[in-house]
Amino acid sequence: MTETRTIHVAAASASYDVIVGPGLLDRAGQHCAQFLPRGVAAIVTDRNVAAAWQERVSVSFAATGIEPRWLILDPGEATKSWAELARVSDWMLEQGIERGDCVLALGGGVIGDLVGFAASIHKRGCGFIQLPTTLLAQVDSSVGGKTAINVPAGKNLVGAFHQPSLVLADPDALETLPTRELRAGYAEVIKYGVLGDAPFFSWCEANGPALMAGDTAARMHAIATSIEAKARIVGEDERETSGARALLNLGHTFGHALEAETGFGAALLHGEAVGLGMVLAARFSAAKGRLEEAGAERIAAALEPAGLSTRIADLGLSCNGDRLVEHMLHDKKMAAGVLPFVLIDRIGHAFLARDVVLAEVARFLDAELRR
């Protein structure tokens, strides 16, 4: 049996464990019991996850004498909204969740971001536990405490930093995940290699196919390595103030603009947007003479076998570069009117560039839209 790995996250506001290992969802009751003093597990999930996992997770809580109660939401990015936040918040009040309790988020990044935000405002803050069921949530969104909803002005623009009390990442959950979602999550895995770990990038080039095919050891390695990297960065810069955490945003300034332009939905998943955005950040780095072109194309080549698109022309957008840059003006990294870009000077090293001229970005994007 593959061993369980525990990674400790020591953020300024809170510290907690991320436990990674197969079978964890079947033992969730055991691991969560100490965080549920009333003997009740208030679990929020979405319909797809409930269809695959509600019964097993219920059994696991019942076996430890904990009563599971469920709120089941619609799946998809549109659920990260004011309306669904109100629904979760009202339900948590109905359940009598106290400040010392935890609410549980069983699902992908959508459920994790939404429920984490609801926990951050429930009675001015209660605990929450992340039970991530997508690759993306296991390697990224369940850890680090960024919680948010989307609003018409843009992605994740209303939210809070609120750390979970525990994260259980069970690679078995990925067995029921649709292939397209697995691929999208893989973009955030490769991101860690590109931004700070060249050997891990090479490992992804060699082992990506095994990971995608379901090899548990490969999945464990990818999840644990990603979480270790994220834990290190969040430990150094929880609230994205020093510049260290902003590097985790590699590909997101371009990616969020593409998500906004495609309407935050199934047309372009977050992970797909990040894959495209990372290639754009790399090609822009090359255009500015900071990265060899071969480096940018190596990043694209690492994403393509996972079925991820690396050309924005494939999206068939009717907009121009200026329009995408307009979306970028809502980016939360903006400070004193300057939008820093996460660029790359070699695979394994990203940096923040504060001297990027937006007209230059728009021209670059015009060319990419025709590429």
Ligand SMILES: NC(=O)c1ccc[n+]([C@@H]2O[C@H](COP(=O)([O-])OP(=O)(O)OC[C@H]3O[C@@H](n4cnc5c(N)ncnc54)[C@H](O)[C@@H]3O)[C@@H](O)[C@H]2O)c1
């Ligand atoms: N907070 C952060 O640090 C952070 C980091 C990265 C991404 N995010 C956010 O995460 C969101 C994307 O998350 P996601 O990619 O996990 O998408 P998601 O939560 O929409 O889940 C993807 C789809 O897979 C289904 N699903 C989930 N787990 C399943 C399983 N085990 N079996 C069957 N179906 C399953 C869901 O119902 C959904 O349809 C975006 O909103 C993004 O902004 C946040």
Ligand SMILES: O=C(O)C(=O)C[C@@H](O)[C@H](O)[C@H](O)COP(=O)(O)O
């Ligand atoms: O944890 C972080 O920090 C990240 O940037 C991780 C990203 O993958 C994630 O998509 C995050 O939600 C983006 O943050 P935002 O601040 O740009 O909304």
Ligand SMILES: [Zn+2]
């Ligand atoms: Zn992301």
